[in-house]
Structure formats: structure tokens, C-alpha cells
Amino acid sequence: MSSPAVSVPREDRREQEYQRITDQAQSGWRRSFSITGLILVAVILSAWAVGLLDANRMVTGLADIADLLSEMWVPDFTHLNSWWGPLLDSMTMSIAATALAVLLSVPLALLGARNTSPHPAIYWVARLILNVLRSVPELIMAIVFVAAVGFGALPGALALGIHSAGMVGKFFAEAIEHAAEAPVEAARATGAGPAQVILHGILPQVLPQMADVTVYRWEFNFRASVVVGVVGAGGIGFELIAALRTLQYDEVAAILLVILATVTVVDALGGALRKRFQ
Template identity: 85%
Template sequence: MSGPGSATLEEQREQEYRQISDHARSGWKRSIAVGGFILVVVVVSAWVVGMLDGTRMITGLADIADLLSEMWVPDFTNINSWWGPLWDSMTMSIAATALAVVLSVPLALCGARNTSPHPALYWVARLFLNVLRSVPELIMAIVFVAAVGFGALPGALALGIHSAGMVGKFFAEAIEHADNAPIEAARATGAGPAQVILHGILPQVLPQLADVTVYRWELNFRASVVVGVVGAGGIGFELIAALRTLQYDEVAAILLVILATVTVVDALGGALRKRFQ
């Protein structure tokens, strides 16, 4: 026999169920609205750039097929002359990554809320990191080629300075998300700011910093091919030279060599990331 109490309990459960259902329906409505907006933005963007132009796309695919036929069979006749530029690209990426880390560490410490000495310095560091990563490495490479001449040096400088903006941002975010307990414990022992960073923060974030560094090295090696196009040395310089002389079979061979090297770099980077985890 049910009494007034059980009826009230049933009404309360029914009311809770209605609230949950209303909340779920409102969540679905918001998701559909956001998804529809994103879809409209994607379709408009594709239309603006011409991706929805079927005739142009089909013509382009036919031209690509013709180009691929000219690239086959790859010509490896000059492969012995590519090892030097390929080594330049490798050393360029390593030097650039090292430069990025050297620049990123102080910027990240100043650009993290829990380690920045002053709020004004925090905003200055964040602004500087934004500026560094907003300038494409290709533009930086052109500037450094004009400043220091052709070769791997302008490429390393361009990649390193551009990478510092992104690496510094990741470093700063890792520092900000560090567990506060070891930091407070270090401060409780009377440790100074430098000791707090050294003993309370770095042991926590070092694996993540190493992971970001290795990943950035992989990206820098790929980017070293691009900056070589503007005279910043490396295998990219050989690639653009073959393109300018319309030697597409040699272009295909260089691309295959780059692909093989990138595969090796990715495998080595993956092994290093596992090692630092």
C-alpha cells in the first residue's frame, strides 16, 4: 500500500528525470547548432578556395597524373651528390632544435603563471612567443639568407627561432600544469625560486619537455627541406634545382630519398620518446 510519502518520492524522481532529459535535449540542440555552424564554415571555405569547382579539380587531377607519369621511373644517377645536402638537412634540424630549446626554457619560465617573476613579464614573454611562432620559417629563412648568405646556417637560425615560439608555448603550459604539492613542499623548506624550479617543477615536467623536443626535431627535419627551397641549404636546395630544370624523374628520386630519411627520423624519434617516458 503506497502512502503520500511514496507518491512524493515518485514525483521527485519524475521531476529529476525530466530535468535530466531537458538538459540532455538542450545539450543535443547546442551540439547540433555548433556542428551546423562548423559545417557551414567548412563548406564556405571550400567554396572560396575552389575545392567545390568540379571542373577545375578534375582538370587538376589529370595534370597531376601527367606529372606523375613524367616522374616515373625515378632517376638515382646523382644520388652520391645528395648525401652531403641530406646530412646538412639533418644537422640543420638538430642545431635548430637545440637553439629552440635554449631560447624556450627562459621564455617558458617567464611565460608560466606559477614561475613568472612578475605579471608584466608573463605577458611580455607570452607576446614574444606569439610573435616567434607567427612568422613562418620560410619568411625567416629568406631574411637570414639575405643577412648571412646561403647555406645551412640561415636555415638553422630560421627553424630554431620559429620553433622557439611553439616549443616555448608547450614548455610554459607543461610548467603551469605541474602538481602544486611538490612546489609547496620545496617552498616550505625555505627553497628559493631557482631551487623550487629545479627540485619542485623540472622533475615533474622533464619527460614532457623531452617529448616535445624530440617531436619538434622531427618537424624541423621536414621543414629543413622547405627552407632549402629559398637557398638555406640542405636537400631542399637540390630538390628545387631539379624542379627548375624540369628533371621530374630526378625530383621523384630525391623525394623518395627524403621519404626514406623522414621514416628513419620518425622511427628514431618514436624510440627516443618512449625512452623519456
């Protein structure tokens, strides 16, 4: 004969449940503490490796920076009128680069999203292309394009646009993959083909996110246009490196202030555009 089932009192069940929850919480805290400790160790080792913990070197560097700042004061705006053209080049470079990035990234994002890619092999190829595009720094691309097409804003726009396509395409693909399934299923239920499903079921959901990412990337591209100008890709960065090479630090300070003011305006305009697209 089988023994009768033994009932556990309600108080014991509550105590067991409490103990189980407590054990899970303690295990989670131990895991989090271990991960945090490993991250902290990695940060300290990295800081030591690059010299951030070298007090003597840091103090000497701060003294040199103070001397440099004293040489940059008072900013010299004598050549201000000659900077408007390069500044406009940087602006147009950033706009053209962002447009090129969007044109390249939209098809790559559709092929690199699991829910829109026609085949797993195509998905992996598209993802590989996006990884390659964003893994090469825009400064290296600018050097290559300057050697290929010469000095000016064109190599800067190509370098920024192609590099940005890798990053923008990744964000676009992630947004597409997180699109809600209900509109997609509704479009398929009406007999829509794959292109129509993408056009009517997915893109309306992700367009605000895509617009937001595009505006952010435009802001980034304007700031990056100063960097690529240093290697001969035109824009205000070219004027900045010319002043640095001739040790005209007061003029460098003036150019930096002009760049700062323009970046502030671009960020404000970008913020207004993002609110518009929300």
C-alpha cells in the same frame, strides 16, 4: 500562523529530477548541434572559397598531376652520391635548430607560465614574444636570414630554431602551468627559494613532456629543412628545387624518395627516443 511545510512524495521528486536531467541533456544536444552546424557551414564556405568544390578545375588538375607523375617515372638516381652531403646538411640543420629552440624556449616558458613568472607584466611580455616567434612562418624567416648571412645551412638553422622556439616555448609553458602543486608546496615548506622550487618542484614533473615535445619538434624541423632549402637555406631542399627548375622530374622523384626514406628513419628514431624518455 505559518502554514505547515508540504512534503513532496518521493515519486514526484524522482520525476522532477528526471525531467531536470532530461532538459539539461536536450539543451546540451541542441548547443552541440548548433556548434557543429556552424562549423560545417564554415568548412563548406572555406572549401567553396578556395575552389575545392570546383569539379571542372579539380578534374583538370588531376589529369595534369597524372601527366606529371608519368614524367617522374622512372626515378633517376644517377646523382645519388652527390645528395648525401646536402642530406647531412638538412640533418645537422634540424638538430642545431632544435637545440637553439630549446635554449630560447626554456627561459621564455618559465617567464610565460603563470606559476613561475615573477610578475604579470613579465608573463604577458613573454607570451607576446612566443606569439610573435611562432606567427612568422619559417619560410619567411629563412628568406630574411639568407639575405642577412648568405646561402647555406646557417640561415636555415636560424629560421627553424627561432620559429620553433615560439611553438616549443608555448608547449613548455603549458606543461609548467599544469604541474602538480603538491611537490611545489613541499619544496616551499623546506624554505626553498623560487629558483630551487622550479628546479626541484616543477622541472622534475615536466621534463618528460619537454623531452617529448623536443623530439617531436626535431622530427618536424627535419621535414621543414627541406622547405627552407628551397629558398637557398641549404640542405636537400636546395637540390630538389634545382631539379625542379631544370624540369628534371625523374631526378625530382628520386630526391623525393630519398627524403621519404630519411624521414621514415628520423620518425623511427624519434619514436625510440620518446619511449626512452617516458
